[in-house]
Amino acid sequence: xxxxxxxxxxxxxxxxxxxxxxxxxxxxxxxxxxxxxxxxxxxxxxxxxxxxxxxxxxxxxxxxxxxxxxxxxxxxxxxxxxxxxxxxxxxxxxxxxxxxxxxxxxxxxxxxxxx
Amino acid sequence: xxxxxxxxxxxxxxxxxxxxxxxxxxxxxxxxxxxxxxxxxxxxxxxxxxxxxxxxxxxxxxxxxxxxxxxxxxxxxxxxxxxxxxxxxxxxxxxxxxxxxxxxxxxxxxxxxxxxxxxxxxxxxxxxxxxxxxxxxxxxxxxxxxxxxxxxxxxxxxxxxxxxxxxxxxxxxxxxxxxxxxxxxxxxxxxxxxxxxxxxxxxxxxxxxxxxxxxxxxxxxxxxxxxxxxxxxxxxxxxxxxxxxxxxxxxxxxxxxxxxxxxxxxxxxxxxxxxxxxxxxxxxxxxxxxxxxxxxxxxxxxxxxxxxxxxxxxxxxxxxxxxxxxxxxxxxxxxxxxxxxxxxxxxxxxxxxxxxxxxxxxxxxxxxxxxxxxxxxxxxxxxxxxxxxxxxxxxxxxxxxxxxxxxxxxxxxxxxxxxxxxxxxxxxxxxxxxxxxxxxxxxxxxxxxxxxxxxxxxxxxxxxxxxxxxxxxxxxxxxxxxxxxxxxxxxxxxxxxxxxxxxxxxxxxxxxxxxxxxxxxxxxxxxxxxxxxxxxxxxxxxxxxxxxxxxxxxxxxxxxxxxxxxxxxxxxxxxxxxxxxxxxxxxxxxxxxxxxxxxxxxxxxxxxxxxxxxxxxxxxxxxxxxxxxxxxxxxxxxxxxxxxxxxxxxxxxxxxxxxxxxxxxxxxxxxxxxxxxxxxxxxxxxxxxxxxxxxxxxxxxxxxxxxxxxxxxxxxxxxxxxxxxxxxxxxxxxxxxxxxxxxxxxxxxxxxxxxxxxxxxxxxxxxxxxxxxxxxxxxxxxxxxxxxxxxxxxxxxxxxxxxxxxxxxxxxxxxxxxxxxxxxxxxxxxxxxxxx
Ligand SMILES: Cc1cc2nc3c(=O)[nH]c(=O)nc-3n(C[C@H](O)[C@H](O)[C@H](O)COP(=O)(O)OP(=O)(O)OC[C@H]3O[C@@H](n4cnc5c(N)ncnc54)[C@H](O)[C@@H]3O)c2cc1C
Ligand code: SF4
Ligand code: FES
Numbered sequence: 001x002x003x004x005x006x007x008x009x010x011x012x013x014x015x016x017x018x019x020x021x022x023x024x025x026x027x028x029x030x031x032x033x034x035x036x037x038x039x040x041x042x043x044x045x046x047x048x049x050x051x052x053x054x055x056x057x058x059x060x061x062x063x064x065x066x067x068x069x070x071x072x073x074x075x076x077x078x079x080x081x082x083x084x085x086x087x088x089x090x091x092x093x094x095x096x097x098x099x100x101x102x103x104x105x106x107x108x109x110x111x112x113x114x115x
Numbered sequence: 116x117x118x119x120x121x122x123x124x125x126x127x128x129x130x131x132x133x134x135x136x137x138x139x140x141x142x143x144x145x146x147x148x149x150x151x152x153x154x155x156x157x158x159x160x161x162x163x164x165x166x167x168x169x170x171x172x173x174x175x176x177x178x179x180x181x182x183x184x185x186x187x188x189x190x191x192x193x194x195x196x197x198x199x200x201x202x203x204x205x206x207x208x209x210x211x212x213x214x215x216x217x218x219x220x221x222x223x224x225x226x227x228x229x230x231x232x233x234x235x236x237x238x239x240x241x242x243x244x245x246x247x248x249x250x251x252x253x254x255x256x257x258x259x260x261x262x263x264x265x266x267x268x269x270x271x272x273x274x275x276x277x278x279x280x281x282x283x284x285x286x287x288x289x290x291x292x293x294x295x296x297x298x299x300x301x302x303x304x305x306x307x308x309x310x311x312x313x314x315x316x317x318x319x320x321x322x323x324x325x326x327x328x329x330x331x332x333x334x335x336x337x338x339x340x341x342x343x344x345x346x347x348x349x350x351x352x353x354x355x356x357x358x359x360x361x362x363x364x365x366x367x368x369x370x371x372x373x374x375x376x377x378x379x380x381x382x383x384x385x386x387x388x389x390x391x392x393x394x395x396x397x398x399x400x401x402x403x404x405x406x407x408x409x410x411x412x413x414x415x416x417x418x419x420x421x422x423x424x425x426x427x428x429x430x431x432x433x434x435x436x437x438x439x440x441x442x443x444x445x446x447x448x449x450x451x452x453x454x455x456x457x458x459x460x461x462x463x464x465x466x467x468x469x470x471x472x473x474x475x476x477x478x479x480x481x482x483x484x485x486x487x488x489x490x491x492x493x494x495x496x497x498x499x500x501x502x503x504x505x506x507x508x509x510x511x512x513x514x515x516x517x518x519x520x521x522x523x524x525x526x527x528x529x530x531x532x533x534x535x536x537x538x539x540x541x542x543x544x545x546x547x548x549x550x551x552x553x554x555x556x557x558x559x560x561x562x563x564x565x566x567x568x569x570x571x572x573x574x575x576x577x578x579x580x581x582x583x584x585x586x587x588x589x590x591x592x593x594x595x596x597x598x599x600x601x602x603x604x605x606x607x608x609x610x611x612x613x614x615x616x617x618x619x620x621x622x623x624x625x626x627x628x629x630x631x632x633x634x635x636x637x638x639x640x641x642x643x644x645x646x647x648x649x650x651x652x653x654x655x656x657x658x659x660x661x662x663x664x665x666x667x668x669x670x671x672x673x674x675x676x677x678x679x680x681x682x683x684x685x686x687x688x689x690x691x692x693x694x695x696x697x698x699x700x701x702x703x704x705x706x707x708x709x710x711x712x713x714x715x716x717x718x719x720x721x722x723x724x725x726x727x728x729x730x731x732x733x734x735x736x737x738x739x740x741x742x743x744x745x746x747x748x749x750x751x752x753x754x755x756x757x758x759x760x761x762x763x764x765x766x767x768x769x770x771x772x773x774x775x776x777x778x779x780x781x782x783x784x785x786x787x788x789x790x791x792x793x794x795x796x797x798x799x800x801x802x803x804x805x806x807x808x809x810x811x812x813x814x815x816x817x818x819x820x821x822x823x824x825x826x827x828x829x830x831x832x833x834x835x836x837x838x839x840x841x842x843x844x845x846x847x848x849x850x851x852x853x854x855x856x857x858x859x860x861x862x863x864x865x866x867x868x869x870x871x872x873x874x875x876x877x878x879x880x881x882x883x884x885x886x887x888x889x890x891x892x893x894x895x896x897x898x899x900x901x902x903x904x905x906x907x908x909x910x911x912x913x914x915x916x917x918x919x920x921x922x923x924x925x926x927x928x929x930x931x932x933x934x935x936x937x938x939x940x941x942x943x944x945x946x947x948x949x950x951x
Contacts (some may be wrong), residue, residue: 054662063620074650
């Protein structure tokens, strides 16, 4: 599975399909993306846990740490800043973020161009 | 102009040295390059064996990334040219103004025929352990050559890998360096009980290959042979002094880079730290003296005058499930010294204290079986005893010695040479909890055995330790429980709005979820509750390492009909699941994707099964023996009682998972005394035990009440469980809960039996509510299309299975494919780019 990077917005599901504070996984151009709706907005990150190596981030718990919205890995509980993707427990580890928006009641994701 | 510092070796001590130097070198005097042979940054070798206990290798990292340090992993130094002052590697040359050797040791392999055979390993690095694990697959026997500290750790590792393990030791007892004859004898009993076979007082003469060319057996000097398809050599270590040797630097009398008390070689620009250094001629094979050398050289390179303070050789054996500790003059070699020994065959404890001739000063000691006094004793070496000898050695539960009684100069953390005075100063300077103490003194950051003392010192200083659950709530779990119950709070959002702050986290959300579930707030996946559950509770199954789940149907008391066995077999076959009988008399089905879970449950529910709650912090199993139905010794129906108890408490959410067992007579075949609550039948009724557990720190349960009728027994267990659920801390097991209780078991008895707090009616009613409101969580999901919808791998492609979950076959069953992309890679810790 080699990820095709596109710059198109892909609809993934209706907004009301997302429960508050609970993630879902979506396939966007062959890439597994974890999408969340929280009180502070929509977030999309890679579903791949960069530490544990399994595709599980959509099943982590969202919350906050020191005021920033966070996501914790369900495997070994490392906590990531949802706004930057930075791991708050392990320096140097980051979770790739993707663009996400809601249009006409549809949640849409656009993959981040790889660096 | 900054000067160039080259460090060879990035082990525990090399790393500590670099950190110590960087912390003090505020003026940026040194530019640091570290050449490391291993491919991963420094890790905690002392806790190496923990990877066999399920700890991820990444958790052992002790390296903190530092942009000011050029760390070159996988690039060993190949030579040192002292005349030109450069270190060479295969990739290039590194000029230095100062050079620090931190190359550690290598494992010594005695000159015995056959040590070069495939299947023979040493036990030193994470790579060694990975190779051992790989070779152990599908093999059945293993042996360790060497019965010292390291050998026993290796033996336990082989045991955990499922090998029938032997240990061959040349000396007549195990751990000859650390323990005396009586301690060795006690240790031997433990080791044998674990299923490891010791061969003592005998040398290995050769290793022999089997037909496939890999090692198959050991020949012993007395003519015996020992089967071993995997051999670990743990016969000692030798300093890695080759860079010094080839550079023409003097070595110690038994090897090692010879340095003086300032840790400098005869070349004033070259220093040595850690295990490779022979300080005044003596090499130290422990991390504490190594750290001391690191501090000395860091100080010296910045113009200080520190000298090596002498070595603390205290050690504690970890991970065998047996505590063994030795400290100070354990062998009593000080002239005129006195021994106080204590042997208790019943609890299998052996202890020896070595005292000065006037019995006033503690010189050293050995503890086997129960080392709870170790931290306090070790810290008292060289000073007066903190309590009378027998009080100190009394098994856990006795008064023991508090850290509060220690003199200021006592070393509380020997790994990091931190004294009580240092800790008191830190506390006075504002450190109010254990993490703060760790951060500002480094105490407790290595082996961790001093952590209980840090807590005690905080207590002794009158610091009230915060009970806050996490940054979102200032209350403890118990306080939240009462708040939620008394105020009738039904949602997390209301709780956090009224009594907390922020949006919660992976600590407080599952706690609140568990409290709401204990108070009967409805299905765990209802409404907002669903967002609080850990992934296990969210999918009502256990998350495994590859992102798949395992499914465990309830099999109360372990009793199962042939039809049900067949039904499980058919489900496993049809969904291609790996099956394993668990330690709790159930059958675990592994390898299910989220989207398969409802289909699997449907089949199981139709066959009469329900959720076994193997995923939750909840009651797991009530194990049973066969009891008086079949067993000729049985005096009561253990199976009937186990089934009744398991059905009564199924679905009960608790601060920690709960296990139980019922044995039909005192022979205890169900191992009821290793459970949170266990029942043993007597001629006169049932005996109830509480507060036992297996796991990392096994503990036998305490006898709570005897000769109970079934009704009395059930009432007591009801109250015990409810009181525990209401008052325990997050993730606190029943044993720790009782231990932390003022008054301990007696207090518990007065609350639950004599109703001293007037709570019993309330506890009884709460349990009655739980029992009548139980419904199967799997069935509830199957009957609700709204909840069922969540069980898809992808929200936008409901039919597509998760392509990352793939299997290979092992012993005829599917297991996660090892090489699935990213797995098992070390964490990249923001290392500086490799610059040329
Ligand atoms: C299984 C096990 C359990 C232990 N348990 C305990 C315990 O309970 N308590 C205790 O105090 N101690 C214990 N020890 C010992 C402790 O780990 C060592 O004392 C400590 O690691 C020494 O640190 P060091 O930095 O000197 O050497 P090491 O940690 O061995 O590091 C040396 C590093 O240098 C590298 N190196 C060598 N040559 C070169 C070269 N030419 N170029 C570049 N790099 C090179 C090596 O690859 C290695 O990574 C244990 C050791 C083991 C293996
Ligand atoms: S515990 Fe007693 S009754 Fe139960 S199987 Fe063992 S011997 Fe028989
Ligand atoms: S004694 Fe080992 S960390 Fe303190």
